Amino acid sequence: xxxxxxxxxxxxxxxxxxxxxxxxxxxxxxxxxxxxxxxxxxxxxxxxxxxxxxxxxxxxxxxxxxxxxxxxxxxxxxxxxxxxxxxxxxxxxxxxxxxxxxxxxxxxxxxxxxxxxxxxxxxxxxxxxxxx
Amino acid sequence: xxxxxxxxxxxxxxxxxxxxxxxxxxxxxxxxxxxxxxxxxxxxxxxxxxxxxxxxxxxxxxxxxxxxxxxxxxxxxxxxxxxxxxxxxxxxxxxxxxxxxxxxxxxxxxxxxxxxxxxxxxxxxxxxxxxxxxxxxxxxxxxxxxxxxxxxxxxxxxxxxxxxxxxxxxxxxxxxxxxxxxxxxxxxxxxxxxxxxxxxxxxxxxxxxxxxxxxxxxxxxxxxxxxxxxxxxxxxxxxxxxxxxxxxxxxxxxxxxxxxxxxxxxxxxxxxxxxxxxxxxxxxxxxxxxxxxxxxxxxxxxxxxxx
Numbered sequence: 001x002x003x004x005x006x007x008x009x010x011x012x013x014x015x016x017x018x019x020x021x022x023x024x025x026x027x028x029x030x031x032x033x034x035x036x037x038x039x040x041x042x043x044x045x046x047x048x049x050x051x052x053x054x055x056x057x058x059x060x061x062x063x064x065x066x067x068x069x070x071x072x073x074x075x076x077x078x079x080x081x082x083x084x085x086x087x088x089x090x091x092x093x094x095x096x097x098x099x100x101x102x103x104x105x106x107x108x109x110x111x112x113x114x115x116x117x118x119x120x121x122x123x124x125x126x127x128x129x130x131x132x
Numbered sequence: 133x134x135x136x137x138x139x140x141x142x143x144x145x146x147x148x149x150x151x152x153x154x155x156x157x158x159x160x161x162x163x164x165x166x167x168x169x170x171x172x173x174x175x176x177x178x179x180x181x182x183x184x185x186x187x188x189x190x191x192x193x194x195x196x197x198x199x200x201x202x203x204x205x206x207x208x209x210x211x212x213x214x215x216x217x218x219x220x221x222x223x224x225x226x227x228x229x230x231x232x233x234x235x236x237x238x239x240x241x242x243x244x245x246x247x248x249x250x251x252x253x254x255x256x257x258x259x260x261x262x263x264x265x266x267x268x269x270x271x272x273x274x275x276x277x278x279x280x281x282x283x284x285x286x287x288x289x290x291x292x293x294x295x296x297x298x299x300x301x302x303x304x305x306x307x308x309x310x311x312x313x314x315x316x317x318x319x320x321x322x323x324x325x326x327x328x329x330x331x332x333x334x335x336x337x338x339x340x341x342x343x344x345x346x347x348x349x350x351x352x353x354x355x356x357x358x359x360x361x362x363x364x365x366x367x368x369x370x371x372x373x374x375x376x377x378x379x380x381x382x383x384x385x386x387x388x389x390x391x392x393x394x395x396x397x398x399x400x401x402x403x404x405x406x407x408x409x410x411x412x413x414x415x416x417x418x419x420x421x422x423x424x425x426x427x428x429x430x431x432x433x434x435x436x437x438x439x
Contacts, residue, residue: 002154003215003239028215035237038222045228049221052235054146081143 003033004124004132005055009046010039011074014064023061023091023120030121043073047081055086056130062092067102075106085129091115133158135166139261142234149236152253157391160253164387166260169380170202171367173265174284176246176306179272181290182316184223185350187267190359194265195230202234202258202266203227206247209239216240220269234258246270246277249394252387255283275305282386285379286366288359290314291330293321298329307333310343312362314355318347341369399429 008024010017017039024036035053037045050058058078062070071090078086091111094102099110109123138159139145152160175183184205191201205220218237227233241248247270258266270280281287289310301307315326327345336342344362348355370376399405411421 002150024217028210028217029213031213031215033216033218033239035218035221038219038225041225042228045225048142048228049235051143052146053237054150 002132003031004057004128005033005035005053006057006059006124007035007037007046007050007053007055008059008061009037009041009049010061011041011043011046011070012062012064012066013040014062014066015039016063017061019063019091020061023059023117026117027121030117032121032124043070043077046074047077047083050078050083050086051081056128056132057087057089057124060088060090060092062090062094065093067092067094068098071102071107072105087124087127087129089120089123091120133162135159135162135260136262138162139257145234145257145261146236148257149254152257153250160250160256160387160391163253163256163260164384167256167380167384168259168262169376170255170259170263171265171286172255172259172268172284172383173363174268174270174280174287175290176270176273176277176280176287176309177290177314177316178274178292178295181272181292182348182350183269183272183290184220186288186290186314186316186348186356186359187269188224188227189350189353189356190363191224191227191233191265191267193356193360195227195233198232199265200232200234200263201227201230202236202255202261202263203269204236204238204251204254204258204267205269206238206240206251206271208271209242211242214242234261234263240271243397244277245279246273247279247283249390249397252283252383252390255383256387273306275303278306278309279386281309283383285370285376286363287311288314288363290316291326292317293323293326298332301329301332311341311366312359313343313345314359315345315347316350316355318355319349319352323347339375340373341366395430399425402429405429 006027008020010020024034027034037049087108089109094110102110111120139148148159175187177183187203195201207216207218209216216239220237221235224235238248243249255266268280287309291313315323330345334343346355346358408421408425412418
């Protein structure tokens, strides 16, 4: 049986990656294979990595406030490349209004600070679009 | 099935790799049959020695020449959760802009030796897909991980100046398999001292090749041209002496062996194997019980291809 593969990336200029690293490590402890691509990723970098790594989930960590821009662009590229079966989730500082807009746009979930690892891993397992 | 038709773009190559990791042996077989003869470069060395950065710098130069480059980065699987953090791409970001580069991260799945069971299959997929040069970055290794020599045409062993003395250098294991040694981070510690220690083992190999050593500082792009020159020199040596087909045969045999070991491993993980405890304890010879296990449990593993 293969493991669920999760790409964790930080788009744009935000370089605060402690949270992303903690999440990568914690998801490993939950039995996921986490591909950690690091900071300063463009949307193109992220979607390309997701294709090559054939991941089940893309997880973005954004603390900069540029979440509307990055998620929109990544959703566009995911659509262009036919990644319909890949979950897109995010974490960071996202105001409630924006969160609702992002979900409407097609983001699967946004996790704010204080979310437990269990909540995130349960969400992934329950909402997977691909067979593992 | 024509493998070249299946591996038509980035996405289909990625999907094929997943299918093989899930146990599709028909696809693995077709990939073997579709091998075109890519130059496979194994890169091994201790964790943090700079393998990913070196590969990124070397691959960048080859990519600029228009070569099709495949890179497999292997990281360890957690013995507790079965999960993994695969982080080799972090150092390879500058390769993302190239259409002619493909990178895939792989977990060991707990297998020892520095690679996963399916690593040779994945090399074969990239070879069949038409990549010219394929890099395999093993897990960060210690002394005994030498498996990569079975699938690589050229083995690069990355060392750093600060570890051990001459006695470490003359021991068996990883330092025996390098065609080219790279003393990375050579701006730190006693680099020249290390080079002197290493000359002890720079002796002619069975195949006639004399290993080389080169200093580098990968993050500052120092030594990369010399490494590339030595890779070309080694490749020419192998081709001139008609050794390439031996290496290819060795890779094919290793691929088959890994399938055998993988199947054995799967059987050993099966809880039903407990029923054989009583047979051994009541006096039946262990070897005969193993014959029985292979016969009774060895069938039905994985998704079998056609006969």
